[in-house]
Amino acid sequence: MKHFFFNVFLALVWALASGRISxxxxxxxxxxxxxxxxxxxxxxxxxxxxxxxxxxxxxxxxFIWQLLxxxxxxxxxxxxxxxxxxxxxxAVPLDATSDREITLLxxxxxxxxxxxxxxxxxxxxxxxxxxMFVDSPDSVRDSIKNGFERRLLELIR
Numbered sequence: 001m002k003h004f005f006f007n008v009f010l011a012l013v014w015a016l017a018s019g020r021i022s023x024x025x026x027x028x029x030x031x032x033x034x035x036x037x038x039x040x041x042x043x044x045x046x047x048x049x050x051x052x053x054x055x056x057x058x059x060x061x062x063f064i065w066q067l068l069x070x071x072x073x074x075x076x077x078x079x080x081x082x083x084x085x086x087x088x089x090x091a092v093p094l095d096a097t098s099d100r101e102i103t104l105l106x107x108x109x110x111x112x113x114x115x116x117x118x119x120x121x122x123x124x125x126x127x128x129x130x131x132m133f134v135d136s137p138d139s140v141r142d143s144i145k146n147g148f149e150r151r152l153l154e155l156i157r
Contacts (some may be wrong), residue, residue, distance in 0.1 A: 003049035007033045052155065059151050063108065066147065070113045073133065088134035089118065092127045092144050095153060102127070104156070108148050 007030060014029025015021045038050060077084050096102045106117035106127060114132040121128075131140050 001049075003037055003044070003047045004053075007037055007049075009033075010036060055155050059155050062147070062151055066112055070115070074113045077132070085132045086134050087130065087132050088137065088140075090129050090131060090134060090137045090140045090144075092129055092141050092149075094125055094127055095145075095149060097124070101153065101156060105149055105152055108152065109144065 010033030011026050011029035012021075014032055015025040018025050018029075034053065037044070041047075041050065094102065094105070096105050102120065102124065106120070109115050109117045109127075109129055116130045118128040118130050120126070129140070129144065134140055
C-alpha cells in the first residue's frame with residue numbers, strides 16, 4: 001500500500017511540475033511514477049504492488065464493461081413494448097470466506113443493474129441473488145462465480 005501512495009505522490013509531483021493539474025497530467029504522472037518505482041524495486045522493500053496493479057486495472061475494466069452491458073440490457077427491456085425479463089432468485093455457492101470478501105462481492109452484484117444481493121446463508125457459504133434476467137440459474141451462477149467472484153478474489157487475496 002505504501003508503494004501505491006508513493007506512486008500517487010509522484011503523479012501529483014508530475015502534475016505540479018507540468019504546471020497543469022488535470023486528469024491527463026495525473027494519469028501520465030501515475031504511469032511515469034509506476035515506471036520509476038518499477039525500476040527502483042531493488043532499492044525498496046519487496047511489495048506485491050507491481051503484481052496487483054495490473055490485476056486491479058483489469059478488474060476495473062471488467063466491472064465497467066459489466067456495468068455498461070447490464071445498463072444497456074435493462075434499458076432495452078424498459079423501452080421495448082415486450083418484456084424480456086425473467087426474474088428469479090439464484091443461490092450462488094461462495095468461495096469467498098472473509099467478511100470483506102463477501103461484502104465486496106455482494107456490493108458489486110448489487111451495484112450492477114438487474115441484480116441484487118438478497119441474503120447470505122447462516123453458514124456463510126451461499127449468497128442469494130435476485131436477477132432480472134434468469135434464462136438459466138446455472139448461467140447466472142456461472143457469470144457471478146467466474147466473473148465477479150473469481151476476479152475479486154484474485155485481486156484481494
